[in-house]
Amino acid sequence: MLLAASSIADMLSTQTTSGWLPVFVAAVVHVALVGAFFGLPAGIFIWAERKISGRIQDRLGPTRVGGRFGWLQSLADGVKLLQKEDLIPAQADAFLFRVSPYIVVVAAFMAFMFLPFSSGLVAVAMDIGLFVALAVLSLEVLGVVLAGYSSGSKWSLFGGMREAAQMVSYEVPLGLTAVIPVVLAGSMNLTDIGNMQAGWASNWFIFHDPFSFLAFFVFFTATLASNKRAPFDLAEAESELVAGFLTEYSGFRWSLFFLAEYAAMFFVSGLATILFLGGWWTGFAPLDNWLASLASSCWQGDYIVRVIGMKVFLTKSAILVCVQIWIRWTLPRLRIDQVMTTCLKYLVPIACFLFIGVVVYPLVLLTVLGRTTLLPGTGPFAEPIGERVPVPVVRQPIETASAVVDGPAAVTTEEH
Amino acid sequence: MDPVGLSGYLTVGAVLFVCGVICMATKRNAVGVLMGVELVLNGANINFVAFSRHTALGLDGQIASLFVIVLAAAEAAVALAIVLNFYNNHLTIDVDRAVELKG
Amino acid sequence: MENLLFLIYAIAACGGAVGVALSQNVVRMAFWLVISLASVSGLFFMLGADFVGATQLLIYVGGTVVLLIFGVMLTTTGPYLAIKTNPAEMIQASVVGVAFLGVVLSTVTAVDWSGNRATLEHAGLVSRPGSYYQQGEGNTSRQIGTALLGVRFDQMEQGAAASDEAAHGHHHDGHTHADHAHGNHAHGAADHHHETISASPRVGSGYLLPFEIVSVHLLVVLIGASYLARAKRRVEQAA
Incomplete structure (x- = not known):
């Protein structure tokens, strides 16, 4: 479970006799892959942010390093940052000051372990993948708060305090809206949620009903805030707080914060893609069907389909990240009281309402129209609710169990 | 299944519990005392989950630990509200300064 | 492999707990508490309690500890608050604690x-x-x-x-042989x-009743905590 690299481990364990070696190799492979997905998007999106912000502000952005478009600007920045002196202010609590960037990076990195990049391409496949991912991502706030406190500067402290208040508050609408696809799918397994949205784009959870459509935007707003992206970047508001909790940081530790921020941006975009935007499916039913048949034909086909799915997934996530960048350079920053008002007075009630709406919607349709979808059609939502929900895997015959668990709709559709 | 066995987990739980008790006894900072309480609750939680895996307790242990986590969060919220009130009255959170009710 | 993982988590959990007990600075205590609690959630994952481990991470580490740090920051007067403990008290407490640990451990190993x-x-x-x-x-x-x-x-x-081997199937599989199984x-x-x-x-x-009680309890706590935290402000305005 802990090292769910079991497929590689199983494959290798048939060839070697040593017990721990296959597990170790599988773990190394997975760590390397997840590390690549953690580091590379960050570099790419830092470059993209500079380029897009330049264009939005009628500038060119980076043009020199690595050819015409400044492809290597991120690398050059990284090298520059590594060479800088690692300053620790005399007022700082040196131990916490050193440690807190690592907390942030570890939290962002760990979240990637639970993110499936394509059907089955996930480092740790858990039934509660979404829950764990959100839990791990929420640890990021600790590093920020400790960084703000340990810097020994009032600007940093203000930044850290704002960040704590903001992230803890925005976790409520984030969690509530993330539960909506869980309700629709009947599973917290991110792979299941993604696979349930195969077929036409109308199968995507964002188009499932009006409530989930709005839920996507609430979710997106909450992720912006929990990533401290503009217009919610109060923690590092440079016009008020110098640079917030980053004020005293320099060099490598500073770049760790930025690495984590961009990785987390990519992560929440990926999460939004899986939860609402069809995951690794193209949204074009004939293509999806062809891919699925190719995947089931042979293992090479399966592998190719997974890689194609990963490309689709990365494309969708990258588009969402670009939207985040676009929003950052378009909207002005809110005040801190406006940020809290937005969350507590608007987003939380809206999220609660949407949650109740999503739960009630199929029941209302069932009463009025006699089916649980607005349009008669095929796909996962043509089936009555309860049918989609996989019952718990237990070690017993499930005759009475499933009737109890699946709720009234399932009972009415099945004659025992 | 599990080469570690039950007593390893129980040992960790015991260490956490004792550290929490020491923390509660020696810290004069109200928030410090709260952290001690959290440690004690976690020591108990480890025992619950360990027993749930290794003995006939079954899933009940996990559910009990879930309740403990939820109640600990609630307790921390209320306690912090009290601490804030105390700070507003005394400008300190040193628990030894709360002596008004001493007879 | 599992022994190694257990050792890492156990040492981190115990070390974090000792750090909480020994450090004087409240925010450092919070840091050690985070280390300890996160390792405990690792132990939960090892014990096959994924949901409890994730809840521990989300509520304890991500919520409660942040709340505690927030409380520290709202109630400090100086830059690095450190309420010193009397060394004699510390020694007394350690002696009692170690004795108590001995009692508990001897019980654990005796059974x-x-x-x-x-x-x-x-x-x-x-x-x-x-x-x-x-x-x-x-x-x-x-x-x-x-x-x-x-x-x-x-x-x-x-x-x-x-029926150890049976019933890995889905819903539908369960129903197809449900009738036969029932008869048998x-x-x-x-x-x-x-x-x-x-x-x-x-x-x-x-656990339906405890669950409902806990939910009502949480609502009461939510209202009560916000009332407690804001009651003082009104008094100040009046004074």
């Missing part, structure tokens, strides 16, 4: 846990509660959820050993040495 369990099972006092961890690898969230509603999938009312059990239950009638999850009130 023969596996032997006790074997005795209980042999005496038929344990109805083998589902052994949830053997197949699901810690995927217990559904069973916990149904248990909170009163349906105990982990406590089948028949010996679980008989009705006949075969009598000569089974357990006193159970059919292989169904135990249905009762389960």
Whole structure:
């Protein structure tokens, strides 16, 4: 479970006799892959942010390093940052000051372990993948708060305090809206949620009903805030707080914060893609069907389909990240009281309402129209609710169990 | 299944519990005392989950630990509200300064 | 492998706990608390309690500790608040603590846990509660959820050993041979040495009542904490 690299481990364990070696190799492979997905998007999106912000502000952005478009600007920045002196202010609590960037990076990195990049391409496949991912991502706030406190500067402290208040508050609408696809799918397994949205784009959870459509935007707003992206970047508001909790940081530790921020941006975009935007499916039913048949034909086909799915997934996530960048350079920053008002007075009630709406919607349709979808059609939502929900895997015959668990709709559709 | 066995987990739980008790006894900072309480609750939680895996307790242990986590969060919220009130009255959170009710 | 992981988590958890007890600075205490609690959640994952581990991370580490740090920041007067502990008190507490630890550890090692369990099972006092961890690898969230509603999938009312290989299937598989299975059990239950009638999850009130109480409790806490935290401000304005 802990090292769910079991497929590689199983494959290798048939060839070697040593017990721990296959597990170790599988773990190394997975760590390397997840590390690549953690580091590379960050570099790419830092470059993209500079380029897009330049264009939005009628500038060119980076043009020199690595050819015409400044492809290597991120690398050059990284090298520059590594060479800088690692300053620790005399007022700082040196131990916490050193440690807190690592907390942030570890939290962002760990979240990637639970993110499936394509059907089955996930480092740790858990039934509660979404829950764990959100839990791990929420640890990021600790590093920020400790960084703000340990810097020994009032600007940093203000930044850290704002960040704590903001992230803890925005976790409520984030969690509530993330539960909506869980309700629709009947599973917290991110792979299941993604696979349930195969077929036409109308199968995507964002188009499932009006409530989930709005839920996507609430979710997106909450992720912006929990990533401290503009217009919610109060923690590092440079016009008020110098640079917030980053004020005293320099060099490598500073770049760790930025690495984590961009990785987390990519992560929440990926999460939004899986939860609402069809995951690794193209949204074009004939293509999806062809891919699925190719995947089931042979293992090479399966592998190719997974890689194609990963490309689709990365494309969708990258588009969402670009939207985040676009929003950052378009909207002005809110005040801190406006940020809290937005969350507590608007987003939380809206999220609660949407949650109740999503739960009630199929029941209302069932009463009025006699089916649980607005349009008669095929796909996962043509089936009555309860049918989609996989019952718990237990070690017993499930005759009475499933009737109890699946709720009234399932009972009415099945004659025992 | 599990080469570690039950007593390893129980040992960790015991260490956490004792550290929490020491923390509660020696810290004069109200928030410090709260952290001690959290440690004690976690020591108990480890025992619950360990027993749930290794003995006939079954899933009940996990559910009990879930309740403990939820109640600990609630307790921390209320306690912090009290601490804030105390700070507003005394400008300190040193628990030894709360002596008004001493007879 | 698992021993190594356990060792890492256990050392981190215990070290964090000792750090909490020993450090004077409150925010450092919070940091060590984070280390300790996060390692405990790692131990939960190792014990096959994924849901509890994730809840620990989300509520404890991500919520409660942040709340504590927030409390520290709102109540400090100086830059690095450190309320000193008297060394004599510390020594006293350590002596008592170590003695207490000795008592607990001697108890832990003195009891023969596996032997006790074997005795209980042999005496038929344990109805083998589902052994949830053997197949699901810690995927217990559904069973916990149904248990909170009163349906105990982990406590089948028949010996679980008989159908270890069966029932990995889905919903539909379960239903296709449901009728046959039901008939079989009705006949075969009598000569089974357990006193159970059919292989169904135990249905009762389960944890429904505690669950409801906890939810009401949380609501009360929410209102009460916000009332407590803001009551003082009104008094100040009046004064």
